Amino acid sequence: MTDDPQAWTTPGSGPPEGPSAPPVPAPPARRAAFDSSELLAGDIPLRPLGTSEVLDGAITNIRRNARAVLGVSLAVACVIQVLITVATYFFVGGAGDELTPSPLTESLGSQVLLGAAGLLLSAFGVLLLAGLLGPIMGRTLFGMPASLREAWSYTRPQLPRLVGASLAIMAITLLAMGLPIVPFVLLAAAGGPAAAGVLAGIIGFPVAIAMTLWLYVLFVLATPAVVMERRGVIDSMRRAHQLVQRRWWRTCGTLLVTALITVFMGFLALRLPFTIVQLTAFGPEPEGTALVLSLSVDTLGRIIAWTLMTPFDAGVIALYYIDQRMRREGLDLELQTRPGHEPPPEDFLELWRTSPLVPPPGRAARRRPPAPPQPTMPRPPVPHSGGDRA
Structure with a gap:
């Protein structure tokens, strides 16, 4: 037996003589414009999330897009904390000729007033930052980086509505806070019976x-809805109510755990060194220039702590908004089943448009009434052939 391949070929079927022609390259395969497997390759799973996964996703968002997240947070923190410092300075300065913090240390009412104002401004900043x-959280969910310029381009058209929604939420909460304690305040101001004042306080404050x-909690998801879905102020608050209803306790628990982590592991630890420097260098009751320097050190500490920790609070709110959409509307399934040949929209926020099958905010899904039964016509008798007869 020979090993020559030419021995087993038919005449004329062998390779052509002379130099062989170069092979023709095959046409390159056309790559799909949209690959859902790449879109879903993020560090946060695109499915309904548990509480621990929501918290971890907020940290992932900061780690993956540190420049964009911390840049936005620093801008908001500077505005909020400087406003708090200016209010504190003029509040102290208006107490007398000397700029001393004695009214703050001697009057419990002043301390409560300044603390409440700072808490409200911080809550407003968290809503605004959420x-x-x-959009940065949305891109992190899909494994797509986000720059500071991209984040600004997404939020700039909706910035007035975002500020309006944040102010509306704070106004509603302040109204809810003030109305129940009006009887207590009136009785205390008019010098009414002590028993009635105590009873009004016991009932009103809780x-x-x-x-x-x-x-x-009911309206906290309105600020992400304003930007992600491009809604108005009223429409976004209805949308938040639609997403939170029948899940209020889970939403409250998630936000409460987030607040505890932020306060006890963030603000206290990060602000402690600045507080020590403030007390050591300027004492407990600084005056004049020392007061200004003391407030400056305190402001710097609050800005650093707020910049590093508040994106965690705001990221939890933004990711929880996405989680509620996945739970209620199947947003994750809609994105995963997007056809592979369909290109993604040029505007990333188009991915977050609600499906036409989702009922609009404030309206429940209407059930179609059952169709009335159709009248049945009697069937004509079947004629029998003569062969069937007996």
Whole structure:
């Protein structure tokens, strides 16, 4: 047996003589314009998330897009904390000729007033930042980087509505906080009976806290909805109510855990060195220039702590908004089943448009009434052939 391949070929079927022609390259395969496997390659799973996964996703968002997230947070933190410092400075300065913090240390009412004002401004900043970080969180969910310029381009058209929605939420919560304690304030100002004042306080303050917490949680998802879905102020608040209803306790629990982590592991630890420097260098009651320098050190500490920790709070709100859409509307399934040949929209926020099958905010899905039964016509008798007869 021979090993020559020419021995087993038919005549004339062998390779052509002379130099062989170069092979013709095959046409390159046309790559699909949209690959859902690449789109879903993020570090945060695109499915309904648990509480621990929401918290971890907020940290992932900061780690993956540190420049964009911390840049936006720093801008908001500077505005909020400087406003708090200016209010504190003029409040202290208006107490007398000397700029001393004695009214703050001697009057419990002044301390509560300044603390409440700072808390409200911080809550407003968290709501504002949750809307600003919504597009960045969306891109992180899909494994897509986000720059500071891209984040600004997404949020700039909706910035007035975002500020309006944040102010509306704060106004509603303040109204809910103030109305139940009006009887207590009136009785205290008019010098009414002590028993009636105590009873009004016992009833009013718990009701005020409960109503404030209930309304804040109910509308907290409005700010991400403003930016991600390009809605108006009223429409976004209806949208938040639509997403949170029947899941209020889970939403409240997630936000409460987030607040505890932020306060006890963030602000206290990060602000402690600045507080020590403030007390050591300027003392507990600085005056004049020392007061200005003391407030400057305190402001710097608050800005650093707020910049590093508040994106965690705002990121949890933004990711929880996405989680609720996946749970209620199947947003994850809609994105995963997008046809491979369909290109993604030029505007990334187009991916977050609600499906036509989702009922609009404030309206429940209407059930189609059952169709009335159709009248049945009697069937004509079948004629029998003559062969069937007996």
